[in-house]
Amino acid sequence: MAEKIEFKTEVNKLLDIVINSLYSEKYIFLRELISNASDALDKLKYWKLTNPELTTASGELRILITPDKENNTLTISDNGIGMNRDDLINHIGTIAKSGTSEFLQNAKDNESAIDLIGKFGVGFYSAFMVAEKVEILTRRADTKQAYLWVSNGTNGFEISEAEKESNGTDIKLYLKEDAKDFTDTIYLRNIIHTYSEHIDYPIVLNLGEAGEETVNRAAALWTRNKADITEKQYKDFYQHVTKNFDDPWMTLHFKAEGSLEYTGLLFIPTKAPYDLFQPDRLTGIKLYVNKVFISDKVEGLMPAYLRFVKGVIDSADLPLNISREMFQQNALIAKIRQGVVSRLFKELKKKAQNEDDYEIFWKAFGIAFKEGIYEDFANREEVAGLSRFYSTKSVDKLISLDQYIERMTAEQKEIYYITGDDAQTLFCNPMLDAFKQKGIEVLLLTDPIDEFWTQTLLSYKGHELKHISQAKIDLSFDRNEVKADDEGLKLLMEKMGEWFKEDAGKVEATDKLTKSPASLTVEDGQMSIHLERLMRNHQQKTNFDSTRILLINPYHPLIIKLSELIKQEEKKDEVKSAAELILAQAKIAEGEAVSNPGAFSEQLCSFILKACGE
Numbered sequence: 001m002a003e004k005i006e007f008k009t010e011v012n013k014l015l016d017i018v019i020n021s022l023y024s025e026k027y028i029f030l031r032e033l034i035s036n037a038s039d040a041l042d043k044l045k046y047w048k049l050t051n052p053e054l055t056t057a058s059g060e061l062r063i064l065i066t067p068d069k070e071n072n073t074l075t076i077s078d079n080g081i082g083m084n085r086d087d088l089i090n091h092i093g094t095i096a097k098s099g100t101s102e103f104l105q106n107a108k109d110n111e112s113a114i115d116l117i118g119k120f121g122v123g124f125y126s127a128f129m130v131a132e133k134v135e136i137l138t139r140r141a142d143t144k145q146a147y148l149w150v151s152n153g154t155n156g157f158e159i160s161e162a163e164k165e166s167n168g169t170d171i172k173l174y175l176k177e178d179a180k181d182f183t184d185t186i187y188l189r190n191i192i193h194t195y196s197e198h199i200d201y202p203i204v205l206n207l208g209e210a211g212e213e214t215v216n217r218a219a220a221l222w223t224r225n226k227a228d229i230t231e232k233q234y235k236d237f238y239q240h241v242t243k244n245f246d247d248p249w250m251t252l253h254f255k256a257e258g259s260l261e262y263t264g265l266l267f268i269p270t271k272a273p274y275d276l277f278q279p280d281r282l283t284g285i286k287l288y289v290n291k292v293f294i295s296d297k298v299e300g301l302m303p304a305y306l307r308f309v310k311g312v313i314d315s316a317d318l319p320l321n322i323s324r325e326m327f328q329q330n331a332l333i334a335k336i337r338q339g340v341v342s343r344l345f346k347e348l349k350k351k352a353q354n355e356d357d358y359e360i361f362w363k364a365f366g367i368a369f370k371e372g373i374y375e376d377f378a379n380r381e382e383v384a385g386l387s388r389f390y391s392t393k394s395v396d397k398l399i400s401l402d403q404y405i406e407r408m409t410a411e412q413k414e415i416y417y418i419t420g421d422d423a424q425t426l427f428c429n430p431m432l433d434a435f436k437q438k439g440i441e442v443l444l445l446t447d448p449i450d451e452f453w454t455q456t457l458l459s460y461k462g463h464e465l466k467h468i469s470q471a472k473i474d475l476s477f478d479r480n481e482v483k484a485d486d487e488g489l490k491l492l493m494e495k496m497g498e499w500f501k502e503d504a505g506k507v508e509a510t511d512k513l514t515k516s517p518a519s520l521t522v523e524d525g526q527m528s529i530h531l532e533r534l535m536r537n538h539q540q541k542t543n544f545d546s547t548r549i550l551l552i553n554p555y556h557p558l559i560i561k562l563s564e565l566i567k568q569e570e571k572k573d574e575v576k577s578a579a580e581l582i583l584a585q586a587k588i589a590e591g592e593a594v595s596n597p598g599a600f601s602e603q604l605c606s607f608i609l610k611a612c613g614e
């Protein structure tokens with residue numbers, strides 16, 4: 001008796017996208033199904049090793065492609081792990097992976113759908129681009145019971161018990177009228193050559209009476225000689241392991257020799273994935289032991305800040321039958337990680353010589369990469385050296401810390417930075433006035449993560465890293481301007497201290513400002529205003545405010561004027577009102593909100609009116 005099961009809503013939506021918008025790249029279904037078959041063979045290989053009692057599975061592992069011109073069908077078979085009834089329902093009938101809703105949101109247009117297909121476990125559904133009906137006949141390697149799954153891609157699917165001689169899966173596609181080409185052996189051979197050449201198992205074309213023909217070389221790509229691999233083959237393999245559709249930005253293929261031998265074929269994508277910052281996305285590396293796929297979840301294999309690196313690591317020196325969990329603590333894994341990380345750094349350094357190309361990498365992965373400065377204690381200088389920043393002297397071209405050091409001024413010892421929400425706002429921060437005046441470069445750091453690594457990386461190549469508010473450098477410069485008179489200034493600052501108790505713990509005069517009358521900062525060693533704001537926004541902060549200091553520029557005409565007026569009792573209200581505007585302005589320059597926007601704008605209007613002569 002066949003059991004009828006409806007597709008989940010999201011599957012219906014997905015099928016709709018797959019069937020209706022992926023029309024231009026129909027052949028990708030074959031790559032997807034071959035890829036699934038290859039995964040199923042990988043799983044069986046591992047299963048057999050760890051469960052020696054499993055005897056059902058036999059025969060050479062392979063993928064068989066059978067076109068049938070007469071009946072207009074195409075069957076993709078594998079003698080891999082197979083599926084039982086639950087597997088069929090859980091893996092094929094639903095989209096189990098998180099991120100489905102993101103897929104559906106993002107895949108509004110054709111191009112992004114193609115880009116995203118495969119990443120969310122939608123690979124199988126691509127069969128419906130070419131098939132009006134799909135049958136899956138499958139038997140799991142640990143049972144004799146087979147199942148038949150049938151669907152036309154619109155009204156759910158049916159499952160019934162069935163007979164199958166051996167373990168594995170046959171996926172039979174009843175081709176649509178316009179997909180008849182896929183029974184043509186020349187065409188099929190061509191597609192397999194182009195897209196699945198790197199597959200580790202023989203892909204055999206069933207030519208009926210003419211026999212069988214193995215189409216690919218069936219040698220795991222990473223085991224082959226570099227010189228024999230074309231860029232195209234690397235790219236296809238990259239797309240196979242990552243399920244991405246872009247080009248690899250970097251390809252690194254190496255053999256490590258010595259006491260511990262392993263091979264790595266690693267890639268950095270060109271584009272950042274949507275889930276770069278999802279906490280469960282910790283690794284992108286598939287671990288093989290002597291060509292047997294073990295796991296793609298071995299956490300210790302790659303540090304989390306390099307989670308965007310994808311590919312394969314294969315070592316014959318690892319124990320094969322320890323459990324996947326055990327790998328986490330394995331000392332050899334830690335050793336491999338060390339070796340791989342240093343190779344990656346070396347390669348990145350090479351790539352960094354081409355600044356424009358490196359910028360592509362930095363813009364996609366820089367934020368994640370910088371986590372390494374505080375996570376990877378041993379390598380933090382390396383990571384910092386490979387990091388890129390904007391600065392007051394380079395607002396739209398990224399620079400390195402080494403470039404920064406090269407152009408430090410003669411008296412400068414420290415590396416200066418300022419943190420905030422965006423580079424343009426930061427660039428106009430009044431606290432930078434004196435630095436600009438003296439030609440001292442300041443890094444403009446705008447990622448939330450910058451607040452954290454700057455607390456750990458205390459120096460780089462012997463130069464201390466300092467927030468500008470903590471700069472130990474003489475920032476005074478010759479001023480031949482008029483200064484507010486001492487007595488008036490003192491009184492003004494006293495009054496401001498009283499009025500603005502809430503906003504500033506202290507009011508101090510400074511000679512670091514030029515164009516601005518005032519600026520806000522914090523006491524040495526305290527949490528910066530920007531970090532406080534970040535934490536406030538994430539509700540992580542309640543009441544541990546740093547002591548804010550309102551810095552006053554005694555050379556500014558406004559301050560000079562107010563220092564005069566404050567001495568006249570009858571002008572007190574006017575001065576207070578003007579001082580309030582100065583405070584608000586200082587807050588805005590820091591990226592803070594004014595306490596009472598309504599009152600602020602009223603006050604501002606009345607001042608403007610006065611200025612207009614009203």
Ligand code: ADP
Pocket residue numbers: 032036037040078080081082083091092118119120121122123124125169
């Ligand atoms: P993905 O391959 O990204 O997981 P698919 O939609 O292509 O997504 O496949 C969903 C799941 O169905 C696979 O993860 C696997 O568990 C199962 N599956 C698909 N094809 C096969 C097959 N040939 N043999 C065994 N299981 C398969």
